[in-house]
Amino acid sequence: MFERESRKITLPPTENQAIWLRQGVGTRLPLILLHTAWKMGSGQLHYSVPEESQHGTFVGRIAQDLGLQVDELKPRMFQMESQGDGDYFKVNEQNGILFVNSRIDREGLCGKSPICTIHLEVIVDKPLTVFHVEVEIADTNDNAPVFSVREQNLAVLESRVQGSHFPIEDASDADIGSNGHITYKLSPNEYFSVEEIKNYEHSKSLVLTLNKPLDREVSPEHHLLLSASDSGQPTLTGTVLLVISVVDVNDNAPAFNQSVYKTELLENSAVGTLVIKLEARDMDDGINKEISYSLSNLVAPNTKERFSIGPNNGEVRVKGAVDFEECTAYDIQIEATDKGGYPLSGHCKVLIEVLDVNDNSPEMSLKSLSVPVPEDSPPGTVVALISVSDRDSGANGQVRCSVRPSGLPFKLLSTFKNYYSLVVAEPLDREQEAEYKLVVTAQDQGTPSLSTSSTLVVPIGDINDNAPAFLQPSYTVFVKENNPPGAHIFTVSASDPDVAENSLITYWLDEKLWPISSYISVHSESGKVYALQPLDYEEVKLLEFQVRAKDAGLPSLCGNVTVQVFVVDENDNVPAVTVPVQEAATLLMVPMTAGHVVGKIHALDADSGYNAWLRYEMHEGSSGLWRVGLYSGEISTTRALDEAEGSSSHSLLVLVKDHGKPALSATATLGISLVTSVQAFPADARLPRIGGSPNPLADNTNIYLIIAICSVSSLFLLAIIAYMALRCHCQPKEAVMYGPGAATLVCASEVGSWSYSNRHSHILGGVAGDSSAKSDLMVFSPNIPVFAGNGKQQDLLCLTFYDYYPVS
Known part of the structure; x- marks a missing residue:
């Protein structure tokens, strides 16, 4: 740092620097040494500049000294701030030179402080760095010693002995160091001399010393000129006229037991707080002994605003606000004056040290x-x-x-x-x-x-660190068959806790398992699921697919959910009668007993559940001789028939209905002829007739019995084979789209419609003696929550159908 400063001095001086250098090397060299000492002791960078320097005065190459390149000042957002008031310095960002921006008055800025520095903070970005720069303001001898008054009046008893001291006001110089060091000189006279007396530590008092006893009758008044000169270059001087009046008679002045009192006082002490109690004594008697205390006229006005003294008791008390941050010590001159005809005064000094109190918040x-x-x-x-x-x-x-x-x-x-x-x-x-x-x-x-x-x-x-998520891993939707094309059947909704485009979600179908785009579509923004074409329960019972949700972040994240759409059966198929198709004829021999089964109606329904559950009724108008089983379809006699009723024929109309809402129905016509003996049959008779075609039968009862036994045995064997095949078929398998097949789950919604069944049909009818006929056992299961087409949850009543086969 010292070498850099030395190089700066050898540069061609500016006009202001030339003026400064012309003051002489003797002035410049101490400043350089002081500057170097300060830079070694504190701060990251230290400069020195004389006070009263004009605008533009060179201070230092701050960019170079901080190790910064001039061309990076602006990109790194170079800025400089002063910790105090005033904008005294600026930096030329074109060349990185620190220069004086405005006039600096050291005395106004730092008062009598021995070191006056302005603290600058330089902040640069990329990376963020803070530099501390101190600029010391060097004092110049620009203030002459001054006295507060042009004339000081003193009254001195003629009885005062040689060597007596009389305090007088000293001069003040706003400069510091040698520029503020004052020496005094009194105009030539034989009675008085001036001298400085050290009272306490650094405190001094200026006194007038009596060198020769006074004689009022010879000289009642003396006029002396007191000069105060500083040690600066050039020397500056101030003067004051001392008017000394010689007083007769009262020859004992009040005296304090100490010339200097020292005390401490907390800042922010309340008004009226006692600082110190002073007491002076006067050796005279009577009125010449009575003492009055007062602050000397030499006390500064701002001190008088903060302290007062009781005229009768000598108590020094707080009068105004005392702030440590404003002043750390007070030097108060106290005067004790008696009440004689020619009052005499004694003097002392009170040094008040102000103690800091934590009264300023950070x-x-x-x-x-x-x-x-x-x-x-x-x-x-x-x-x-x-x-x-x-x-x-x-x-x-x-x-x-x-x-x-x-x-x-x-x-x-x-x-x-x-x-x-x-x-x-x-x-x-x-x-x-x-x-x-x-x-x-x-x-x-x-x-x-x-x-x-x-x-x-x-x-x-926000960053895109969350994938869209659905409330549950899968959804179950029930849709009635025969829906209109483009029907809205469900809405999937995913949520993304991110914000803005990171939470903007689009939906699409994942078709890796099965091409179902012809059945289902998903709206990319709303997540609404549409059925593109009418669904047929008899063709498709379940559509299972995945819907994927993707956000708009970079990179985008995805989530998926499985949707199962169960097609709900509606009663849209009419029962179909298989035997007889339209009409059948049967020859029966009489007599026969009541309840004799003469045949059985076969009917099928392509629907499922209740929609496929058939019941049989005799049409109104049919003969009361016959009846049909409500669910079995078996036609039997209602009473016994005798031979007298032989050789007669009957036409029966049977009504087949399902349990759907509304119910659908079909009819079957059966013709029955009664004969008294087998010989009555024509030779070419074929019983029964189906659709008008002959149906050959055996010529005797034994043939019918053999055929029946073989049929029952065959059907029983087929039942066993079907049961084993069903057990193998019911093993779970993975599939996406289901067609007709066997199952057991049947569910009904609140409105009572059946929602799902894998049973394509229920065979509830057959010929007499058919042991392979199935029956359905319905078992009610607890209600389970599902989602309807509108996305709302509803409870479904579920029935489980178990197929069983009679053994005997």
Whole structure:
């Protein structure tokens, strides 16, 4: 640093520098040495400039000295701030030179402080760096010693002995060092001389010393000129006229037991607080002994505004506000005057040291803030830069920063002097907390401690780290068959906790398992599922597919859900009669007993459940001689028939209905002829007749019996084979689209319509003696929640059909 400063001096001087250099090497060399000493002792960079320097005066090549390139000042957002009031310096960003911007009055800026520095903070970005620069303001002898008055009046008893001292007002010089060092000289006379007496530590009093006893009758008044000169170059001088009146008679002045009193006082002491009690004594008697106390006329006006003394008791009390940050000590001249005809006065000095009280809260300033903070920011990322300060001194001015509440993913780090960085301490997740409210507290170390708090809002920036998710892994939807094309059957909805485009979701079908685009489509924005064509329960009973949801983030994320669409059967198929198809004829021999089964109607229904559950009824008008089984379809006699009723024929009309709503029905016609003996049959008779065609039968009863036994045995064997095939067929298998097949689950909604059954048909009728006929056993199961076509949940009543086969 010293070598750099030396190089600066050898540069061609500017006009202001030339004037300064012309003051002589003797003045410049001490400044250089003082400047070097300061740079070695404090700060990162130190400069010195004389006070009263004109605008544009060169101070230093700050960019070069800080190790910065001139061409990177602007890109790195170079800025310089002064910690105090005033904009005394600026930096030319074209060449990196620090120069004087405005006139600097050292005395107005620092008063009598021996060191006067202006603290600058240089902040550059990329990376964020703070430099501390101190510019020392060198004193010049621009202030002459001055006295507060042009004339001082003193009254001196003629009885005062040789060597007596009389305090007089000293001169003040706003400069410091040799420029502020004052020497006094009194005009030539034989009675008085002037001298400085050291009272206490650095406190001095200027007194007038009596060298020869006075004689009022010879010279009642003396006029002396007191000169005060400083030690600057050039020397400046101030004068005051001393008018000394010689007083007769009262020859004992009040005297204090000490010439100087020292006491301490806390700042912010209440008005009326006792500082010290003074007492002076007068050896005279009577009125010449009575004493009145007062503040000397030499006391500064601002001191008189803060302290007062009781005229009769000598108590010095607080009169106004006492602030340590404004003044740390007071020097008060006290006068004790007796009440004689020619009052005499005694003097003492009270030194009041003001003690600092922690009465200033810390101050915080936000220098930079980088928000929002991306949620993927690594620990250590700087969020904010905060500066703190405290006007108090000592422990009262030492500040520590903290952040609350605890448990936040942020922490404060002390980076530079009086600077703290708020950094990321833990991983962030915007979906758990989108914004943090931090309270930054600056607390000093005083007693009691003072603190300042400021709320800092830190929003968290979103990244696409969440895939769209459905509320459940799969949905079950029930749709009635024969729906209109393009019907809305369900709506899938996924949610994404991200925001903006990261949460913008589109939907589409995943067709990897089965091409179902001809049946189902999904709206890409709303998630509505549409049936593109009417669904037929008899053709398709289940559509199973996956709907995928993708967000619009970069990169995009996906989620999927399985949708099962069960086609609900409606009663849209009429029962179909198989035997007889339209008409059948049967020859029966009489006599026969009541309840004799003469035949059985076979009918099928392509629907399922109740829609396929058939019942049989005799049509009105049919003969009362016959009846039909309600669910079996068996036709039997209602009473016994005898031979007298032989050779007669009957036409029966049977009505077959399902249990659907509305019910659908079909009819079957059966012709029955009664004969008395087998010989009555024609030779070419064929019983029964189906659709008008002959149906050959055996010529005797034994043939019918053999055929019946063989049929029953064959049907029983077929039943066993069908049962084993059904057991193998019912093993679970993976499929996406289902057609007709056997199953057992039948569900009905609140309105009573059957929602699902894999039974394509129920064979509830057959010929007499058919042992392979099935019966249905319905078992009620608890209600289960499902989703209807409108997306609402409803309860379904479920029935389970179990097929069983009679053994005997």
